[in-house]
Amino acid sequence: MKTKDRIIAAACELFNEHGERAITTNHIASHLGISPGNLYYYFRNKEQIIRAIFDQYEEYLSAAYGPDNQTEGLMQDYLDKMFQGMWRFRFVYASLSDILARDPELHKRYLKSHHQVMNTAIENLQQMIDHGAMKIDPAMLTPFAEGIKMVVTFWISHLYTQNLDKPITESMVYQGVVQILAMFHGYITPQFKPEFDRIVAHYSDLASDISQPQAE
Amino acid sequence: MKTKDRIIAAACELFNEHGERAITTNHIASHLGISPGNLYYYFRNKEQIIRAIFDQYEEYLSAAYGPDNQTEGLMQDYLDKMFQGMWRFRFVYASLSDILARDPELHKRYLKSHHQVMNTAIENLQQMIDHGAMKIDPAMLTPFAEGIKMVVTFWISHLYTQNLDKPITESMVYQGVVQILAMFHGYITPQFKPEFDRIVAHYSDLASDISQPQAE
Structure with a gap:
């Protein structure tokens, strides 16, 4: 799976498990074992990830x-x-x-x-x-x-x-x-x-x- | 109406109109023309006002x-x-x-x-x-x-x-x-x-x- 898709999938999983409000982009990066900077290369903020899940x-x-x-x-x-x-x-x-x-x-x-x-x-x-x-x-x-x-x-x-x-x-x-x-x-x-x-x-x-x- | 009851009524009205998240204790005090200090005399925080409305x-x-x-x-x-x-x-x-x-x-x-x-x-x-x-x-x-x-x-x-x-x-x-x-x-x-x-x-x-x- 491409990193971008892995970010989307991990975010959806974490939001589902802990509630969307409790999860930050740092949690998502840490869950995937990537740096926050690497995540920001694909998504500028959490709202952009939510939009991708909405797609x-x-x-x-x-x-x-x-x-x-x-x-x-x-x-x-x-x-x-x-x-x-x-x-x-x-x-x-x-x-x-x-x-x-x-x-x-x-x-x-x-x-x-x-x-x-x-x-x-x-x-x-x-x-x-x-x-x-x-x-x-x-x-x-x-x-x-x-x-x-x-x-x-x-x-x-x-x-x-x-x-x-x-x-x-x-x-x-x-x-x-x-x-x-x-x-x-x-x-x-x-x-x-x-x-x-x-x-x-x-x-x-x-x-x-x-x-x-x-x-x- | 007692100040305490006026605070509860005004908070409920403002929450209903603008959404609970958008309203702070300062908004409530200002709406009533009282000082934040006066409001804090009756309620320590917004949660306490919400509990009073819940009553x-x-x-x-x-x-x-x-x-x-x-x-x-x-x-x-x-x-x-x-x-x-x-x-x-x-x-x-x-x-x-x-x-x-x-x-x-x-x-x-x-x-x-x-x-x-x-x-x-x-x-x-x-x-x-x-x-x-x-x-x-x-x-x-x-x-x-x-x-x-x-x-x-x-x-x-x-x-x-x-x-x-x-x-x-x-x-x-x-x-x-x-x-x-x-x-x-x-x-x-x-x-x-x-x-x-x-x-x-x-x-x-x-x-x-x-x-x-x-x-x-």
Whole structure:
């Protein structure tokens, strides 16, 4: 891996583990065993590193939430990608208002990419409706999608408010997927119910994974 | 009003308007036309002022979300109190993870009071079920209440992520109430539907109040 990419990857890892506010460029350099000067050759400051991570985040969002032509497994595939983004970029979600308030340029990019995420979320929900998997008052479709997006966006912050000194684990993030499934519950059709129940059981298992620290 | 109470009220107002991070004890003293020394006589630092506001927040939560024996108007009464808390303490919601991370004592208090809020929320939902206003799979009651609590807790942060340089207005906060009503939609019984629709119309009006700046 090139030094530049190693810096981006290490920064993301350290931000995720210790919180973005607690980590300086010196921590990142020291973690990689390079000099601060070497890091400054690639990035002038922490904000530039955050922007580089944001590039990856945007790339991830457009790939994960892009238009999808499959029907079989659509819901599980979507939830897997949702989880992956929440876990991989959890510091972005944990410090979202901070990061956006500090960098108006990033804020603009955030608004744009999340507008696209909402549009494809609604398209995907419409696909589920068209295939008879769910039934919802058309006027409720957008507020429903917004509610789901809110849970996805703030689940990590929610975990931080709920846990005192406990690290955030993958199974805690999966609890967010289960929370999202609970929101679907009232709108699932009888014919999709067995598959839906299987999906709920799948993520409930992951959410209570006994290999995770908090259950030890 | 006593100087101590004036300091608390002014701090809450300034935090709400400019964000908690942007306001120092000097700003608060200057806003009140008192000397920093006079402020320090009552509060040693900003954290102490935040704790005093938190006392009021806790008091508000236990009064607003306490057990309620009325049935008529229960939902609207509950939503009004919800809105009032979101608006009055909006800086708490906007900077929640920051504030809690800085003060473990407050974090403990937050967890305790929000545990109580969840319990009474579930009791109130159960009351709506008992009176035939809503119908929900018993296993879904807690996740549903958690979903609502998440929207209430993070609606203000959501507004900050969605608005670039635009102040948060009351009608924007009412949009959160409408979002919560959208989550109820699938669980309302036919007999409660007319009253529910009236409530939705009421808050939709408030959410699009033309006297609010963003609609001008």
